[in-house]
Amino acid sequence: MTAVDPDATGDDLSDLPPYVVLYDGVCGLCHRGVRGLMGLDRDRLLHFAPLQGETAARLGVDWDDDGPAAADTFVFVDNTGAEPVLHERMAGVAAELRAIGRMRPLAAILEWTPDAVADGIYKLIAASRYRLFGRFDQCELPTRSQRERFLP
Numbered sequence: 001m002t003a004v005d006p007d008a009t010g011d012d013l014s015d016l017p018p019y020v021v022l023y024d025g026v027c028g029l030c031h032r033g034v035r036g037l038m039g040l041d042r043d044r045l046l047h048f049a050p051l052q053g054e055t056a057a058r059l060g061v062d063w064d065d066d067g068p069a070a071a072d073t074f075v076f077v078d079n080t081g082a083e084p085v086l087h088e089r090m091a092g093v094a095a096e097l098r099a100i101g102r103m104r105p106l107a108a109i110l111e112w113t114p115d116a117v118a119d120g121i122y123k124l125i126a127a128s129r130y131r132l133f134g135r136f137d138q139c140e141l142p143t144r145s146q147r148e149r150f151l152p
Contacts, residue, residue: 025050
């Protein structure tokens with residue numbers, strides 16, 4: 001968990017929605033994860049933005065398209081406090097499930113699992129996600145009904 005320092009980013013982040021999920025916009029697994037979260041999020045609390053986009057850059061999240069597959073492919077941003085807080089890897093998955101009030105047993109298991117174990121599993125999956133689930137040439141466009149929940 002990392003707090004975003006608005007002074008360091010040089011940007012006023014107060015216009016961000018309360019909850020934002022940053023995801024790898026070209027990853028097949030990440031797209032499936034976003035669709036799954038949208039289905040679970042009955043109250044439409046979550047908003048989504050690609051890690052390759054403006055919103056992630058405003059939050060100080062760097063993405064290198066030419067670099068190796070990043071280990072942080074899903075970053076959950078909690079913007080309900082004084083400053084946005086970034087939850088990464090399995091802690092991010094647990095935090096987003098808690099925020100939408102769904103799959104509480106899974107969220108609890110993820111929270112109880114030692115970080116080294118949970119993050120190791122996460123990094124193993126992240127490192128092979130393109131090979132196993134494919135990679136798009138560009139971010140997939142949301143449907144008309146989903147567009148209001150996507151940020152640049």
